[in-house]
Amino acid sequence: MIGSLRGKLIGMEGLSALIEVNGGIGYEVEIPGNLLSSLKMNEECFLYIHHVVREDADLLYGFDSQESRLFFRELIKINGIGPRAAIALLSTMDLPTFIEVINAQRINALMAAPGIGKKTAERIIVEMKDRLNKLRIGERIIVQSANAINAELGVEMPQNTVDENAFAFDDAIQALMSLGYKENMAIATVKAVFEKGMTTEQIIVASLAKLSKG
CATH class of the missing domain: 1.10.8.10 (Ubiquitin-associated (UBA) domain)
Known part of the structure; x- marks a missing residue:
């Protein structure tokens, strides 16, 4: 099971990135559009990976944080939401915005993603709101952001107390x-x-x- 990749971005096509790791092996990884646009060709990148093993293919989905990957994994547990639909949803907005949309029950914002109708959007809000509370993803993001800001300011903080x-x-x-x-x-x-x-x-x-x- 592949859990992460570190390598050089050598190709992009649609929402697919080609990441070359040590040894010259290239992995095709499906990535949310907003993350893919932040990557630079021929530069090193690091991705957390969700690895799907099927009889006919091994599929890789890449994310910039464990929170995003965990959010993706919860999304694809919802009936009618496959990996590609989840990637499309995560391409329309960043994770903090997505969480705000769910908490505020903004159905129309979810319907902006390709292939997401009203009933599916309503199902996402109902199911993900409960899962967000259980997994405390929102809390992790807040702590992660605070730690990043304090690091930039040179402020030392105690070890993250959020349950990992x-x-x-x-x-x-x-x-x-x-x-x-x-x-x-x-x-x-x-x-x-x-x-x-x-x-x-x-x-x-x-x-x-x-x-x-x-």
Whole structure:
């Protein structure tokens, strides 16, 4: 499972970026339009990756933060929202604006994205509002922005107190699903083995051990 890529941008076509990593291997990555426009040709970039494994293809979707990737992963759990629709939605506005749109229930703003009708927009608002509260994505963004501003000002801040366990928890579930396990089984297994402070790798190893025992 590919979790991130660091390499040089050597090509762009539509919302697809071609990232060349060490060794000369190029990966095609689907990226939200507003992020893609900020990347520069022949310069290094770093992306958090959502990796989809299918029988006929391996698909990569790239994001500039763990928050954006987690938001994307929650979007594609909504009935009728596939990865391409989610990328299109994230191309129309940045993540803080998207969260504000959901909290303010601005249906028309979501309908501006290609292929998003009124019923789908309403479903996104209802389902994502609850998920945002559970995952505390909005809080992470606020803390992330504050830390960036303080870094520019040279102000030292205490270690981020926002709970980062959701990232490791979510990554482990995605890894199990990429190995062929159903989402409900992956979630139940990760919940059973998870302990605060565990890394993604530790959760995956413990989950596989539990699954192998039946």
